[in-house]
Amino acid sequence: MGRDKRERATHSRFLFLAFLILLCPALSRDVRAQTNQPPPAAEKEVISIDRADELRMLQRGKTQVLVGNVELSQDSIFMYGDSVLLEGEQQVYAYDNVTIQQGDSLTAFCDILDYNAATLLADLRGNVVLTRGETELYTQRLDYDLATKTATYHTGGRIVNQETELSSRHGYYYADAREVYFRDSVVVVDERFEMRADTLKYDLLNEIVYFLGPTVIRTDTHRIYCESGFYDVANDVAIFSKNAQYKSGTRLAAADTIKYFGEREVYVLEGNAYVADGDNQRATGDKINYFRRDDRYVIEGNAYVRDSLQTVTGDTIDYNALISTYSVAGGRPRVSAPPMIVEADKLNSDPVSGFTTARGNVIYQDTSAQLTIEAENARYNEATGYLKATGGLRGRPLMTTVLENDTLWVAADTLLSYRSDSVNAGGDTIRYLAAYKDVRILKSDLQAVCDSLGFNTVDSVLTLYQNPVLWQDTSQMTGDTIAILFDGEELDRVQLRRNALVLTGPDLLFYNQVKGKDIVAIFDSSGLVRTDVNGNAEAVYYIQDKVGAYVGVNKTACSAMSLNFENGSVRKIRFLDAPSGKMDPMGAVNHQSIRVEGFRWEERRRPLRLEDLFSVLKREAPPVIDDEAPLIEEK
Incomplete structure (x- = not known):
């Protein structure tokens, strides 16, 4: 998180080693050399006087006063000062310009030194400065117990190493355990970062820093907060826990635990993991793995991602933030990019093509339509807005929409949906729908089959192609092409183009037949009310009396005609030129032989239930109404 070189440098080492090994390793090395050696007997712990400008004896030789360029030693420890009071060759009180040298690397300066060779306790007071190489410790009082190998300060201390400075109220060093504690108002300042903490512990042997209280780390580009955790300096690995948070620019991360692996530049957020970037981008999950080099997230468990375009959910999401692509699996992956919503067993997006592949129990929704x-x-x-759907629970995709407060189902081998860049007069986006191979349509008052169809929201026209058949109540309509027009969501009219044929069979015994080059069938809420036939018009219609009994049949032909229907029966006919034809009594004609060419009643192909959109539908011959042989079924 964060991408410039300075941030990478900060993350790559974390920068704690420089200021935490300043004082303590120096003491550690010198004291560790003595760790396995028991302290000499008290009577042998004496201070040697190596030099002094002036020596005075007090209390019958028990106390010696040394003045001017005083030099004392005890084993590898050397002490210097302007004035020294030496009691019994064991107790040293040194004043003014006091210097202590331990080995070749450790030097301490102070105003007053209180040191006892028997108890091995040293008390340095007043402008204390402890140096080792380029490392310096500043405090007003430093206590060091050579017996327990413990050094402490409680009046505030400041450690400086080149560009890094650490300060705290209390400091504790334990040589045997090889641990250092800094407590109370711990502040670390470096040209690249600043850290404030309540308590820090440093494991010298394993080079691990432990955060034992509220800790804040800041750089120019990021901020880290935690209340517990550790940083492995040698392996560049860190764990931040207890209210762990990370902020870099507009990006914020939080989790129960945040793990950092510096060599791979990987962050792992575990438990209530959360990442946000600006106002739009959000990611949550039980666990978030962030691969900084690729700006990529792998979110596991209750995974959720939202950006400016979409919302993605699933059990696992592999999300590339750089190019906003994702792969989703498990837990019913879901993408919400209103008005589009997609659910599936697996989702994978391709940044090159811009397409996403959904597999397994796919549910696609366009809420606007x-x-x-x-x-x-x-x-x-x-x-x-392009979509291509295949397969399904029953082997075929199913489209569902709402018309006239009624459900319209469409099933086919393949369904297509795509969006136009244009908008209609109302400012709405124009959407196109297509289906092909064995298309079937089911609505409570309308059913159809065809090889393919197309629909657009510009003029609300549903067009059926290749051997289409449309049923509406007791009417069946066929043609080379059928266009179904809606007025809003209500069926308005049907245009049958070329080889048009309308059949109505109120009782499925006798069929009114209207044929022509083109037919326009007009509907209202009651059903078919009129057919307008243009070109080579033919009609076979049955005459009924007032009680519905058949009294005759009329077969007529002319160039154009218009028929009015009521409850599937012809109530009025108007010829636009002189017709040819006559009415015959019911018993005077062969009712099958007078049928128009191309007559077929295909009730068995008619989908009446949802299951019919997927099962095998067969054509059948119309029922036999006389003793003649039935017509051969069309293959």
Whole structure:
């Protein structure tokens, strides 16, 4: 998180080693050399006087006063000062310009030194400065117990190493355990970062820093907060826990635990993991793995991702933040990019093509069009609104939409949906729908089959192609092409183009037949009310009396005609030129032989239930109404 070189440098080492090994390792090395050696007997712990300008004896030789360029030693420890009071060769009180040298690397300066060779306790007071190489410790009082190998300060201390400075109220060093504690108002300042903490512990042997209280780390580009955790300096690995938080620019991360692996530049957020970037981007999950080099997230468990275009959910999400692509699996992956919503068993997006592949129990919704597509596989593009769906629970995709407060189902081998860049007069986006191979349509008052169809929201026209058949109540309509026009959501009219044929069979015994080059069938809420026939018009219609009994049949032909229907029966006919034809009594004609050419009643192909959109539908011959042989079924 964060991408410039300075931030990478900060993350790569974390920068704690420089200021935490300043004082303590120096003491550690010198004292460790003595750790396995028991302290000499008290009577042998004496201070040697190596030099002094002036020596005075007090209390019968028990006390010696040394003045001017005083030099004392005890084993590898050397002490210097302007004035020294030496009691019994064991107790040293040194004043003014006091210097202590331990080995070749450790030097201490102070105003006053209180040191006892028997107890091995040293008390340095007043402008204390402890140096080792380029490392310096500043405090007003430092206590060091050589017996327990413990050094402490409680009046505030400051450690400086080149560009790094650490200060705290209390400091504790334990040589045997090789641990250092800094407590109370711990502040670390470096040209690259600043850290404030309540308590820090440093494991010298394993080079591990432990955060034992509220800790804040800041750089120019990021901020880290935690209340517990550790940083492994040698391996560049860190764990931040207890209210762990990370902030870099507009990006914020939080989790129960945040793990950092510096060599791989990987962050792992575990427990209530959360990442936000600006106002739009959000990611949550039980666990978030962030691969900084690729700006990529792998979110596991209750995974959720939202950006400016979409919302993605699933059990696992592999999300590339750089190019906003994702792969989703488990837990019913879901993408919400209103008005589009997609659910599937697996989702994978391709940044090159811009397409996403959905597999397994796919549910696609366009909320603006009240449209749902169910399929086994789908491929879609969010930018263009394109969708291609195949397969399904029953082997075929199913589209569901709402018309006239009624459900319209469409099933086919393949369903397509895509969006135009244009808008209609009302400012709405124009959407196109297509289906092909064995298309079946089911609505409570309308059913159809065809090889393919197309629909657009510009003029609300549903067009059926290749051997289409449309049923409405007791009417059946066929033609080379059928266009179904809606007025809003209500069926308005049907245009039958070329080889048009309308059949109505109120009792499925006798069929009114209207044939022509083109036919326009007009509907109202009661059903078919009129057919306008243009070109080579033919009609076979049955005459009924007032009680509905058949009294005759009329077969007529002319160039154009218009028929009015009521409850499937012809009530009025108007010829636009002189017709040819006559009415015959019911018993005077062969009712099958007078049927128009191309007559077929295909009730068995008519889908009446949802299951019929997927099962095998067969054509059948119309019922036999006399003793003649039935017509041969069309193959």
